[in-house]
Amino acid sequence: MGFSISNAALRLVSGAFILNAGIGKRNLPAEHAAGLQEAAQRVIPQAGQLAPETFGKYLSYSEIGLGAFVLAPFVPSRLAGLALAGFSGALVAAYLKTPGMTEADKIRPTPAGTAMAKDFWLAGIAVALIFNRKKAAPAE
Template identity: 60%
Template sequence: MRLSHIPLRLTTGAFILNSGLGKRGLDGESAAGMQGMAARVFPPVSKMEPEAFGKMLSYAEMGLGAALLAPFVPSRFAGLCLGVFSGSLLTMYRKTPGMTMEDGIRPTQQGVPLAKDVWMLGIAAALILDRKRVPVRGAKTAPAVK
């Protein structure tokens, strides 16, 4: 993990971990509402019991948050997981009626809480695309400091 990844992973990981911890005791009605939105993206989740879906969502968020916070998890892998998660949230946003304006992109007031998750997709892209510089063959390098 690079030093520049720490703020990205720390803030995002803590946010997602906290969200997952908050969903541990999700009541059936709240879980059913989230399940209905998720079923627009992943239809098989509609066959689950709402309480089981709530627990699965909680565990998934806690796992992702912990992976982002753990320094031994490679940044590219953590970024890939975050990209799948945030991409799913943004797909849910686009497929839920009333979340977007007529253009299908800009959020309505109701859609802002989901549309704001676009920041996680940007962080995922930064973690995936950031690479160590590879020295160019034959390029002059600075002398080592003794």
């Protein structure tokens, strides 16, 4: 489990972003939590069974936990990438399933969907962390 500057950069930018988002949701107003919950239940229907305030707290705790996990240097990069892939996959699915977020081609964002479309970069980082292979040392 050697140190890689490229993996450290990917983990720093994505982990800090997610951690900050979770911290920002700690005191989420019920109306905002309900809006996020509506988007989440398009991907995970069970999310609709929670009270909006409870959903908001769980979302905040989850993002704080994931951000810290991705940032933790003792967590292998491949494992951090797998966790990030699950999270970013849910975000991308919410973007694709939310009406009005995409153009007629169902992929390019509308002006309203641009903020959600940025979650594709997290999916790209996850893939890079999962599939980054170190080159074997040359045989002597």
